[in-house]
Amino acid sequence: MTQAISDDQFNAKTDEGITLTDFWAPWCGPCRMQSPIVDELAEEMDDVEFYKMNVDDEPKTAQSFGIMSIPTLLIKKDGEVVEKLVGYHDKARLTEILNQYK
Template sequence: MTDQNFKTETDAGVTLTDFWATWCGPCRMQSPVVEALADDRKDVKFVKMDVDANPDTPKSFGIMAIPTLLVKKNGDVVEKIVGYHTKDQLNEILDKYTK
């Protein structure tokens, strides 16, 4: 995911974007959880964005800490989740927008 294609890739349906960086320890903990969730949930589109390589999008959403997970529904931000979260916690949040 890049600054250039973020809007078009996250404008339809429910999407979860994982904002991360290679140097971020908590991001390395969150990534496998998000990947496992992506394997289970075909009703949500999962994407990742490296904040160092793509600074414009995180800045536009006021993302100041990572990991941050941004949930969008039909192009509108509906949840901004900061810090590490378990698979169960994330499932509960996503269920609000997919049921």
């Protein structure tokens, strides 16, 4: 399941294991295309935690990572950023990327 998180929760939630955070906004068309794919992966991958951050409501974390375009997917392993993916990515590509870090 994909969880919505806030700026205040980000570090604590993404400090352990493999995490993918989807930075998005409701007005963003590509974000609306990316979101169902992230949700599908969250249902299929038990060993990855999936989060979403609305950049309009929670701008601090996006700014701290220099996120200027959305959707941006930030993948962390044990608290370290290992991938920063900008734009739409299909399910097969995201699965391939996430499997690298298992």
